Amino acid sequence: MIKINGLTKSYRNKRVVDGLSFEIEEGGLFALLGSNGAGKSTTIKMILGLVKKDAGEIVLPEGKKIGYSPETPHFPPFLTGEEVLRYYGELQGIAKKELKATCERLLEVVGLDSDGTKVRHYSKGMLQRLALAQALLGAPEILILDEPCAGLDAMGRLEMLELIRGFKEQGRTIIMNSHILSDIEKVCDGGIIMKTGKKVKAFKKSDLTEERTLEELFVQSVGGALGERGEAVCG
Amino acid sequence: MWVITKNALRERIRRKEFFIVVAVGILILLLCSSGTATITMNGEPITGFDHMIVVMHTIVAAVGCLLAAVLGIRTIPNEYERKDSHLIWVRGISQPVYHGGLTLANMLSAMLATGILYLALAVYVAANGRVDYLVRMLPAFLIVCIAVAAASLFTSVLSIVLPTALVGVLGILFALGGILHGILSLYKNIAGGVAGTLLKGLLFVLPDMNGIQQQARRLMAQEGVDMHLILTGLLAVYVLSLGILVFRRREA
Numbered sequence: 001m002i003k004i005n006g007l008t009k010s011y012r013n014k015r016v017v018d019g020l021s022f023e024i025e026e027g028g029l030f031a032l033l034g035s036n037g038a039g040k041s042t043t044i045k046m047i048l049g050l051v052k053k054d055a056g057e058i059v060l061p062e063g064k065k066i067g068y069s070p071e072t073p074h075f076p077p078f079l080t081g082e083e084v085l086r087y088y089g090e091l092q093g094i095a096k097k098e099l100k101a102t103c104e105r106l107l108e109v110v111g112l113d114s115d116g117t118k119v120r121h122y123s124k125g126m127l128q129r130l131a132l133a134q135a136l137l138g139a140p141e142i143l144i145l146d147e148p149c150a151g152l153d154a155m156g157r158l159e160m161l162e163l164i165r166g167f168k169e170q171g172r173t174i175i176m177n178s179h180i181l182s183d184i185e186k187v188c189d190g191g192i193i194m195k196t197g198k199k200v201k202a203f204k205k206s207d208l209t210e211e212r213t214l215e216e217l218f219v220q221s222v223g224g225a226l227g228e229r230g231e232a233v234c235g
Numbered sequence: 236m237w238v239i240t241k242n243a244l245r246e247r248i249r250r251k252e253f254f255i256v257v258a259v260g261i262l263i264l265l266l267c268s269s270g271t272a273t274i275t276m277n278g279e280p281i282t283g284f285d286h287m288i289v290v291m292h293t294i295v296a297a298v299g300c301l302l303a304a305v306l307g308i309r310t311i312p313n314e315y316e317r318k319d320s321h322l323i324w325v326r327g328i329s330q331p332v333y334h335g336g337l338t339l340a341n342m343l344s345a346m347l348a349t350g351i352l353y354l355a356l357a358v359y360v361a362a363n364g365r366v367d368y369l370v371r372m373l374p375a376f377l378i379v380c381i382a383v384a385a386a387s388l389f390t391s392v393l394s395i396v397l398p399t400a401l402v403g404v405l406g407i408l409f410a411l412g413g414i415l416h417g418i419l420s421l422y423k424n425i426a427g428g429v430a431g432t433l434l435k436g437l438l439f440v441l442p443d444m445n446g447i448q449q450q451a452r453r454l455m456a457q458e459g460v461d462m463h464l465i466l467t468g469l470l471a472v473y474v475l476s477l478g479i480l481v482f483r484r485r486e487a
Contacts, residue, residue, distance in 0.1 A: 048325050050487040068325045074317040076246055090238045091326050134322065 001026055002047075002142070002173070007056035009042055009197075016042050018197035020056070029164070029174040031184045031191030033214075035222055039197040040177045041071065044146055047175070060142075064173075067140035071147040071177075073131035077120035081112050081130050084119060088134045106133040111159060124151035132163065143167060145176045149183050161187055185214040193221040239323070239336030240343070243310070247344035252305055260298040260352045267291050268359045284363045288356075289452060295356055296379050296448035297414045299349030300386040304406040307341045307390030312399050320487040335479045338391040345383050350376060371455045378451035381468040382444035385475060386410040392478030412437065413444030442471035 002024040009017040017039040024030040032040040045051040047058055048068055060066070075084045085103040094102060107114050110129040122130065128148060135143060148164065149157045157180070165187050168174055178184050184191070185208060193201040201221040208214055247253065267274065267290060274281045274290055281287055311334060314320050323333050353376045360368045390406030397405075412419065416438065423434040446464040454460050 045321075045487075048321075050321055050324055052486055066325065068321070070318060070321055072318070074319055076242060078245060078249060079242075087238065087242055088322060088326070091323065091328060 001059075001061065002175075003057070003059040004043075004047070005057040005059075007043065007046060007058065008054045009039075009046060009051065010054055016197050017046070017053075020194070020197070020199055022192050022199060022202065024173060024175065025189070026061070026173050027168075027171050028189035029168050029176060029187050031188040032175065032177040032194065033181070033184065033191055033218060034194035037196070038194040040194060041146060042197075043194075044144055044175065044177055048144060064142055065138055065140035066142045066144060067135035067137070069128075069131040069135040069143070069145045069148055071150055073127050075119045075127070075130065077118065079119055080114075080116050081107055081119065081122070081126075081133070082114045082116075084130060085134055085137065089137050092138050094138060102137065106136050109133065109136065110163065125153065125156040128152060128156075128160065132160075136167075141172060143172050143174045145174065147178055148176065149178060149180055157183060181213075181215045181218055193218055195222045236332045236336040236339070239328075239333060240339045243337050243340030244343055247306060247310070247340055248347065250306070253302070253344060253348060256298060256302040256305070257348045257351050260295065260348075261355050263294055263298075264291055264352065264355045264359065267294070268362075284365065285456075288360070288368070288456075291356055291359065292448060292452040292455075293445070295349065295352040296382060296444065296451070298352060299345060299379060299383045300410045300414055300444055301407070302348050303341070303345030303383045303387035304390045304410040306345055307338070307387050308394060308403045308406055309399060310337050310341050311391060311394045312402075315484065315487065318487075320484075324487040330483045331480050334391075334395055334482075338388060338476075338479060341391050342384050342387040345387050346380050349379060349383050353379075367457065368455045371457070375451040375455045378454065378465060379448050381465065381472060382413065382442070382447040384472050385442045385444065385468060386413065388472060388475035388478070392475060392482060395478075395482040395484060409441065410444070412441045416441060416443040416445045417449075442468050444468075 004023070005021050007017055007020040008015065016037075020039070020043060022030075032043060034040050042051060046053045047060070048066065076087075079087065082103050085106060086099055089099045089102060090096070104114050110133045112126060112129050112133065119127070119130070128151065132145070132148060135145070145164070149160050152160060161183055164174065164176070168187065168189075176184065176188070188205065190202070190204040192199045193203070201217065203214075203217060208217070265271075267287060270282065274287075276286070281290060314323075314337065320333070353372065357369060357372055360372070386406070386409065389409045390402055393405060394402045419434060419438055423431060423438060426434055443464055446461070447468045450460045450464055
């Protein structure tokens, strides 16, 4: 189980994550939802140790490997997809003997060809798939996916969600951050809705019904701001 | 660390600064060697090989040091801006290994550029039939690499913690100060008061890159080599490399 307790982070006196607490069950898909600037990415970065927390506690299960797929992946443009995976695999200390087979398999898993196309010729969707493939190197038990469907077309999104569902079925714990609520609703087991760095609502899959969709729950939770904005526009 | 270096080196040698500076360096060497450009010293035109090799060797070392400084300015900040650092940090790679790998790539790319210019110099030496110079060019190149490494390390290490613009100014000043060490030493003797004291302090801190390149040239010419200058250069490289262990980023 992953436990987050009282997580706090400020940038120049502006609190971006404010006393955030939640727990993530092993083997589930946990969603971090919120509008832009809600503190989702900062929370993810603190869990990964990329950003230092000001206060709070992050308890990760011991000995479990974490794979991370960033929102805007950047890879050396002169490398091929396979070379990118080999680079990160070597950094991870995967033996050279098994690395070639692993890279080919992962490219196949995410639906990319090992045809020697350089990354500079990759579309946004292909980059997202490659980012996912590098996150899978070393067979991590925990996957952290930051906006994995960003920039993908409808078919790309469906394929990505299918992949994510597959990883969940393999027993991996997945933390996912997305703006696309309908996507999250299809695959998640639960999550939290954040607003200005705070948790405003925690939900489980069982809380969602045809009448009470995630979108409605989301609007209801962050509705204060939406309502105010609407009033301001209407005068 | 070598994995990071290898990848960063492949990127570095694709940068346009690399090609531009090497091309300009070769062009200057060509102008010097072909006699198109007239260089005079104390009113006397330099035409003979023994004089021209001094000028050309100084140009090669100066271009190498300046390129080393330029290449080092943005390498590490770029990694953090593009968030490449995220995928490195999450794999548990320590900052000294990460920054060390990138710095080594900077040093090697600058050395590669200097090596290309050295090859151009070798063509000039061979065209003049000076085989005696030619056989000592490899150890001489390695001596010049000490100065190039110092310039590269200085900017790379500072770029871990300082803003890019400041690193650019300090890096170029460091490289220029090292290249013009001999001239600055002359001014130090002339200048008095606070300026003289400041210059004295500055020259104490700056590695004598000009002195180092002169020893490389002297080695080629089978003249006496001042080992003290080479060892001081190596000490400067060692001290600067400690910055990789000392300077760290708070966040990726």
